[in-house]
Amino acid sequence: DIQMTQSPSTLSASVGDRVTITCRASQSISSWLAWYQQKPGKAPKVLIYKASSLESGVPSRFSGSGSGTEFTLTISSLQPDDFATYHCQQYNSFPYTFGRGTELEIK
Amino acid sequence: QVQVVESGGGVVQPGRSLRLSCAASGFTFSSNAMHWVRQAPGKGLEWVAVISYDGRNKYYADSVKGRFTISRDNSKNTVYLQMNSLRAEDTAVYYCARGEMATMGFIDYWGQGTLVTVSS
Numbered sequence: 001d002i003q004m005t006q007s008p009s010t011l012s013a014s015v016g017d018r019v020t021i022t023c024r025a026s027q028s029i030s031s032w033l034a035w036y037q038q039k040p041g042k043a044p045k046v047l048i049y050k051a052s053s054l055e056s057g058v059p060s061r062f063s064g065s066g067s068g069t070e071f072t073l074t075i076s077s078l079q080p081d082d083f084a085t086y087h088c089q090q091y092n093s094f095p096y097t098f099g100r101g102t103e104l105e106i107k
Numbered sequence: 108q109v110q111v112v113e114s115g116g117g118v119v120q121p122g123r124s125l126r127l128s129c130a131a132s133g134f135t136f137s138s139n140a141m142h143w144v145r146q147a148p149g150k151g152l153e154w155v156a157v158i159s160y161d162g163r164n165k166y167y168a169d170s171v172k173g174r175f176t177i178s179r180d181n182s183k184n185t186v187y188l189q190m191n192s193l194r195a196e197d198t199a200v201y202y203c204a205r206g207e208m209a210t211m212g213f214i215d216y217w218g219q220g221t222l223v224t225v226s227s
Contacts, residue, residue: 043217094157095167
């Protein structure tokens with residue numbers, strides 16, 4: 001199975017900051033990576049798919065990059081609504097696997 | 108709009124069985140793979156199973172293989188998760204979710220989840 005290592009597990013930041021979350025795959029997954037945002041008590045919502053494609057309706061301050069085994073999610077200027085948990089997921093092969101999540105909290 | 112609504116969660120004793128259902132609407136159900144993903148309290152997401160658009164292909168996480176069975180009824184726009192030999196570690200919110208393609212592809216829509224608690 002492909003292991004996804006996500007870092008950091010917690011990130012403290014302020015409104016307006018630029019933040020980056022990293023996800024590493026244990027083997028190459030090409031660009032088959034998605035990023036999800038999840039708020040407490042709610043279902044996840046897809047932000048980015050195929051490593052860098054922005055899902056319709058997602059603000060342009062979110063961006064993704066990477067291929068192979070190294071991926072990043074960047075939020076260019078944090079907004080109050082962005083404080084949430086972020087998950088990466090590989091969909092290169094079954095079983096699909098998620099990173100452990102990054103909780104983005106207000107500094 | 109796309110909607111998936113889970114049902115069937117509840118409290119069940121270890122070793123017993125439970126069947127979850129997921130009713131979908133707002134899209135051509137028979138064209139998309141369907142997934143189950145779970146989240147234990149305070150933990151991350153764990154992918155559980157997927158079924159292809161036509162029901163022919165099914166894949167499972169190692170943690171549930173041999174105990175859980177995913178199925179679908181395209182005439183009813185419904186996907187199921189039959190969970191047998193339940194364990195305490197199966198306690199989680201179970202999300203039903205749509206795959207963006209017929210078999211592979213990322214998950215693009217999620218239900219709100221149904222809570223399964225395995226406890227004596």
